[in-house]
Amino acid sequence: MNHLSLSLLLLLGWSSHPIFTAEQPNVIYILADDVGYGDLSCYGQERFRTPNLDRMATEGMRFTEHYSGSCVCAPSRYTLMTGKHIARARAEGQGQQLRHEDFTIAELLQENDYATAMIGKWGLGGHTGRPDLQGFDFWYGFLDQRRAHFHYPEWIWRNGEKETLPDNPTKRDQHTQDLFTNEALGFIRDHRDEPFFLYLPYTLVHAELIVPEEYEKPFLGRLDDKPEKPKPYRILKNGYNRPRYRHAAFAGAMTFLDRDIGKIFDLLEELRLDEKTVVIFTSDNGPHSEGGADPRYFNSSGGLKRGKGWLYEGGIRVPMIVRWPGKIAANSTTAHPSWFPDVFPTLADLCGIEVGHEDRDGVSFARTLLAVGEQKSDREMYWSYNRHRAVRQGKWKLYRFYENFDDTTRFKQALYNLDRDPGEESDLSANHTELVERLAKKMNSLERWK
Known part of the structure; x- marks a missing residue:
C-alpha cells in the first residue's frame, strides 16, 4: 500500500481528523453538453470513434452506472456544484440562480489554496450566482443557456466583461470549442506550479451542430445523410441553426470535442503534470434531438430508454471516465452507482480536505477510485423534473x-x-x-x- 493510499484510508472514514501529507492533486473536470451514454466509442458507439476518450478509459476508470443530477443542464449543474440533490434547490428546472449562502466545490477548493477557473457554459445565474461569487478566480464563457448553444457568438464573457468577436457569426472565424480549449490550456500553463481546479463545461454537442468543415468532411457520404438547405447564420432568431448534413455534423462535433481531450492530455504530459492531475470526463444529461441531432440513428442513449428531458435511464445515466496515473487502476471499470452530488465529497477526499457531510447529499466514491476500504453504495438517489x-x-x-x-x-x-x-x-x-x-x-x- 502506497503512502497516498494509507493517507486516504485515514481520510475516508477511519479518522475524524484526516491526516493527508501527500501533495494535493490538480483537478480538471470536463463536462460535455448532452453527450449520451452511447456517444463514446468506449461505451459502444460504432458510427464514429473517440480515440482520446478511449485512451482516457484505458488509462483510467470507466463508470457504467454514473448519473447526472437531472435530465436537463442547469439543475444538473446545481447538484454538481453544491453536492445536493435537486429537491434542495429553489427550482427544479432551468431557472437556476445560486445564492450567496450556497457553498460550492469551487469555494471549498479556493479556500484551500487552489487556483480555480470556470471555462465554458455556467448556467447557474448571472447575479448572486455569477462564477466569481461562487469560488472561481477566473471565468470565461456564457452565464446562461440561451447564447451558449450558438457556437459562433458575437461576444463572450471574460470575468464579467463582454469580449467582442467582430463579425464572428458571419465569418465564423472563432468557434467556442476552440476558444474554450485555448483558455483552458493557458490556465493550466499559468498555474502549473500550484494546485488548480479547472471546471471545463464545454458546449458541444448541444445544440446547433455547426462545426468547422474539417471535422464534418470525413463523414460526408458515410452516414446516410439527406442534405438540408442551408440558411443564413443567426443567433437567438428562428431557433437553432441546422447543418446541411446533420449526421456528418454530429459525428464531426464529437470528433472536435475528442480532439481537445487529447490536447489537454498532451499538455499535462509536456508539463509533467500527468501524475499530479485527476481528470474527469462526463456529460450533464442524456442526448438531445435539437438543432438537427438524431440520437436514434447514433444510438446515443446506448440502448437505454428515452433521452434528455426524461428521468428514464437514457435521460440521466451518463458516461464518466476518471484518470489519475499511478493512483487509479488503468483500464478498470466499475458498476458502482454514483451521481453528480457525489462529486463534491469525492474531490474533497482526493484533495485531502476535511469537510462536513451533514448538509450535502453526495457520498464520496474515492474508495472506488483508489480501491481502498469499503464503498458505501446502498443510499437513495433522487431526481425530479417537470412531472x-x-x-x-x-x-x-x-x-x-x-x-x-x-x-x-x-x-x-x-x-x-x-x-x-x-x-x-x-x-x-x-x-x-x-x-x-x-x-x-x-x-x-x-x-x-x-
Missing part, C-alpha cells in the same frame, strides 16, 4: 409520472430492476409492493408540492 420523479436504491428504481402539475394523487409509476433490466422494459411493482411503498415514501418526503 417526472425517480428514486434509485441499489438495483431498484421507482419511476413516477404525474398526470397534472397540481395534483399529487394522480400518477403512474413503475418499478425496475436495473441489474437485469437497464432498458426499463419490465414493471415489477406488482411483485414488490413493500419495496414500492418504501421508495415511494422517500420520494414523497422530497416532493416539492408537499
Whole structure:
C-alpha cells in the first residue's frame, strides 16, 4: 500500500481528523453538453470513434452506472456544484440562480489554496450566482443557456466583461470549442506550479451542430445523410441553426470535442503534470434531438430508454471516465452507482480536505477510485423534473409520472430492476409492493408540492 493510499484510508472514514501529507492533486473536470451514454466509442458507439476518450478509459476508470443530477443542464449543474440533490434547490428546472449562502466545490477548493477557473457554459445565474461569487478566480464563457448553444457568438464573457468577436457569426472565424480549449490550456500553463481546479463545461454537442468543415468532411457520404438547405447564420432568431448534413455534423462535433481531450492530455504530459492531475470526463444529461441531432440513428442513449428531458435511464445515466496515473487502476471499470452530488465529497477526499457531510447529499466514491476500504453504495438517489420523479436504491428504481402539475394523487409509476433490466422494459411493482411503498415514501418526503 502506497503512502497516498494509507493517507486516504485515514481520510475516508477511519479518522475524524484526516491526516493527508501527500501533495494535493490538480483537478480538471470536463463536462460535455448532452453527450449520451452511447456517444463514446468506449461505451459502444460504432458510427464514429473517440480515440482520446478511449485512451482516457484505458488509462483510467470507466463508470457504467454514473448519473447526472437531472435530465436537463442547469439543475444538473446545481447538484454538481453544491453536492445536493435537486429537491434542495429553489427550482427544479432551468431557472437556476445560486445564492450567496450556497457553498460550492469551487469555494471549498479556493479556500484551500487552489487556483480555480470556470471555462465554458455556467448556467447557474448571472447575479448572486455569477462564477466569481461562487469560488472561481477566473471565468470565461456564457452565464446562461440561451447564447451558449450558438457556437459562433458575437461576444463572450471574460470575468464579467463582454469580449467582442467582430463579425464572428458571419465569418465564423472563432468557434467556442476552440476558444474554450485555448483558455483552458493557458490556465493550466499559468498555474502549473500550484494546485488548480479547472471546471471545463464545454458546449458541444448541444445544440446547433455547426462545426468547422474539417471535422464534418470525413463523414460526408458515410452516414446516410439527406442534405438540408442551408440558411443564413443567426443567433437567438428562428431557433437553432441546422447543418446541411446533420449526421456528418454530429459525428464531426464529437470528433472536435475528442480532439481537445487529447490536447489537454498532451499538455499535462509536456508539463509533467500527468501524475499530479485527476481528470474527469462526463456529460450533464442524456442526448438531445435539437438543432438537427438524431440520437436514434447514433444510438446515443446506448440502448437505454428515452433521452434528455426524461428521468428514464437514457435521460440521466451518463458516461464518466476518471484518470489519475499511478493512483487509479488503468483500464478498470466499475458498476458502482454514483451521481453528480457525489462529486463534491469525492474531490474533497482526493484533495485531502476535511469537510462536513451533514448538509450535502453526495457520498464520496474515492474508495472506488483508489480501491481502498469499503464503498458505501446502498443510499437513495433522487431526481425530479417537470412531472417526472425517480428514486434509485441499489438495483431498484421507482419511476413516477404525474398526470397534472397540481395534483399529487394522480400518477403512474413503475418499478425496475436495473441489474437485469437497464432498458426499463419490465414493471415489477406488482411483485414488490413493500419495496414500492418504501421508495415511494422517500420520494414523497422530497416532493416539492408537499
